[in-house]
Amino acid sequence: MKRNIDDIDRRLIARLQQNARTPIAVLARDVDLSRSAVQERLERLEKAKVITGYTIQLGEQARALLLAEVMIQVEQKQSAGVVGALQKITHCIRCLAISGEYDLIAEIAADTSEELDTVLDQIGALPGIKRTASSIILSTKFDRR
Numbered sequence: 813m814k815r816n817i818d819d820i821d822r823r824l825i826a827r828l829q830q831n832a833r834t835p836i837a838v839l840a841r842d843v844d845l846s847r848s849a850v851q852e853r854l855e856r857l858e859k860a861k862v863i864t865g866y867t868i869q870l871g872e873q874a875r876a877l878l879l880a881e882v883m884i885q886v887e888q889k890q891s892a893g894v895v896g897a898l899q900k901i902t903h904c905i906r907c908l909a910i911s912g913e914y915d916l917i918a919e920i921a922a923d924t925s926e927e928l929d930t931v932l933d934q935i936g937a938l939p940g941i942k943r944t945a946s947s948i949i950l951s952t953k954f955d956r957r
Contacts, residue, residue, distance in 0.1 A: 817862060820845065821853060825863070832866040878922045879949040882935055883914040890940030891915060897938045903931045914945070 817825075820843050827834055827842055840850045857863045886894050891909070898904045898918055906919040918935065922928035928948075936944050 817857075821857060821862075824850065824853060825857070828863070828866070832868070878925065878928050880920045880922070880928055880932070880946050881949065882918040882920055882932065882944050882946040884916040884918060884935070884941055885913070885943040886915040887940045887942050894938060894940045897940075898935070901931065901934060903927070904935075920946075 823843050824839055827839055836847050836850055836854075840847045843850065845853075854863065884894065894916065895907055898907050898916075903920050903922055904918050905921050908917045908919075909915065910917055920928065920931050920935075922931060932944070932946055935941065
């Protein structure tokens with residue numbers, strides 16, 4: 813299905829990104845449409861895979877204290893196995909395929925430096941990993957996700 817998104821769809825998406833639990837009635841008021849028209853738009857966006865899910869954002873009290881980005885070099889043809897192994901590590905909250913010297917970036921969340929160190933050792937020991945390089949995230953300057 814083709815992705816036809818107009819300004820109203822963009823406004824609905826932006827509002828839901830701020831708060832995925834915004835009631836349909838509030839969304840309808842925000843875009844000056846009926847509740848049923850907004851519901852139909854959301855269903856269309858879901859069917860077209862423009863919206864693939866609704867989620868929560870954790871507040872500061874619930875977030876891990878430390879975040880790290882781990883650049884990972886993978887042995888040739890081992891990427892799927894490495895990604896599968898990373899998915900099983902609960903501290904690994906995101907994994908991205910990249911181009912260049914490294915093949916993957918894994919984002920790791922931990923509550924203590926000891927916990928982070930253990931997870932980094934666990935990742936480094938996974939079959940199929942040639943090399944890793946990690947950086948602790950000090951702060952987020954902005955995030956448009």
